[in-house]
Amino acid sequence: MNAIPLPPKPFKRRSVIAAAGAALAAVPVLAACGEDEQPVESDVDAAAIDSSKASGTIRLGYFGNVTHAPALVGLEAGVFADTLPAAAKIETTVFNAGPSAIEALFADAIDISYIGPNPAINGWAQSEGAALFILAGSTSGGAGLVVKPDITEVEDLRGKALATPQLGNTQDVAARYWLKDQGFTTDENGGGDVAVTPIENSEVAAAFDDDTVQAAWAVEPRYSDLLLKHGAVEFLNERELWEGGEFVTTHIIVAQNFYQEQPELVKAFVEGHLAALDYIAANPEEAQTAANDHIEALTDKRLDDAVIAAAFANLTFTADPIADSLQGSKEHAVEVGLLEEVDLKGIYALDILNEALRDRGEDEVSAGELA
Missing domain, CATH: 3.40.190.10 (Periplasmic binding protein-like II)
Structure with a gap:
């Protein structure tokens, strides 16, 4: 049966108190979206967004791990602060596991988060395609x-x-x-x-x-x-x-209502993320130091210099979400019995990212068959 897209309808994120009584399961064994449930489409006109007008607060989630290096470097090296308009602020929450970040997004405690692929699939399935979009890629491999x-x-x-x-x-x-x-x-x-x-x-x-x-x-x-x-x-x-x-290790998710209601802030953040990727590519040793400094500040432990250098060499930092690998990961989880079938079509919202890439004269990225 052909899918008939529904008009945009933001997922109503629950209060923190309500969410606390219904934490997400750590294992992504999920109910499939019903045949009558279709993913929400984005109605953001990326071409009309001017990120220089962004104002307000972005509540950002991330992990204190080298696979989240664009977030670590963006914060520690001041890249986000230098890139975002002065009127746009970032408040951060550090998570130890993906289900906790998804729960926080459901509870309206964060707006954007760096996260792994399976928790994003988990959140998409739990909300029946109404809570989040994948906004951009971040890290591959490792x-x-x-x-x-x-x-x-x-x-x-x-x-x-x-x-x-x-x-x-x-x-x-x-x-x-x-x-x-x-x-x-x-x-x-x-x-x-x-x-x-x-x-x-x-x-x-x-x-x-x-x-x-x-x-x-x-x-x-x-x-x-x-x-x-x-x-x-x-x-x-x-x-x-x-x-x-290449396969997705970390990407960026955004709450659907934040994406639709605050496109200037979303684009400003995407531009900050792209600037962090640029910094890592242009200054690999400084980026490793910044990431390690941030990890030490969060955990009171510093990675061995040789370990973080080897880790960076084994990772690719990219805005491309590598969408085909997300579909592959989902299929693998279904095949080994850790996930019930779920339709991921519509999980990506790459318009704002692609507008930012065009502004920079760079190639757009694709959601492939999940667009």
């Missing part, structure tokens, strides 16, 4: 399978324990899908041919050192940390599994 040195062939993984950051998260889905493709069974309780074991990023190195796990599908900076400081060897860089070697 994940894959690292193993103990005695694991040299795929079959050596049989009977081993493999760590992922969280059940149902982006790396967990990638690991389970790849293992299934290799003919291995897994389950959500650590059973099967390979025991996929969700372990928090901060605890993976210790588990690897004491042989609790013999492999990890890790994401930066844990990926480089395991290789450089804990004797792991690279078995598979996830780039090898994606066409063109």
Whole structure:
């Protein structure tokens, strides 16, 4: 049946008190959008937006992780402050996990957030396509399978324990899908041919050192940390599994009502994000220092200089959302039983980003089949 687009209808985000009683599940096992429910379309006329007139506050969410480097650098190096109009302000909230950021967006506690792909899919499905849009890309790559040195062939993984950051998260889905493709069974309780074991990023190195796990599908900076400081060897860089070697690791979401009601602020933020990407590309060493300074300010811990340098080298910072890989990630999650089918068509709202790119004389980006 052909979809008939509905007119724009902003999702009414709940109060913080109401949301507190209905937190999102950490695992994105979601109900599919009903056949009668169609994604909300954006009615923003990007060509008519003048970001120099932006005024007000942008409530920004992000994580204190190197995969969110454009946010870290944009804040720490003053790029956002230098780029946004003086009348536009940023208030920040730091999250430790994607479901918390989605809950905050639902609760009208943030307007824009850097976030991973699976939480965005989760939020889209939970709101039946009415709460958020993906506004721009941010980070690609930086994940894959690292193993103990005695694991040299795929079959050596049989009977081993493999760590992922969280059940149902982006790396967990990638690991389970790849293992299934290799003919291995897994389950959500650590059973099967390979025991996929969700372990928090901060605890993976210790588990690897004491042989609790013999492999990890890790994401930066844990990926480089395991290789450089804990004797792991690279078995598979996830780039090898994606066409063109690129896949979405972090992108930017925006609340639909904020996108529709505050387009000048949204475009001003997008221009700040593009400026942060420029800064990273032009000043890689300074960007690494700024990101590490910000991580230290948030966590009281600083990444080893060699680790953050290796992490930056394994990541691509880009405004392209790499939409095909989001669709692929969704399909992989469905295939391994961690997600019910959901239609992602309409999840991207790239008009404002593409207007900003045209203003800079740069190529536009595409949402592909999800436009």
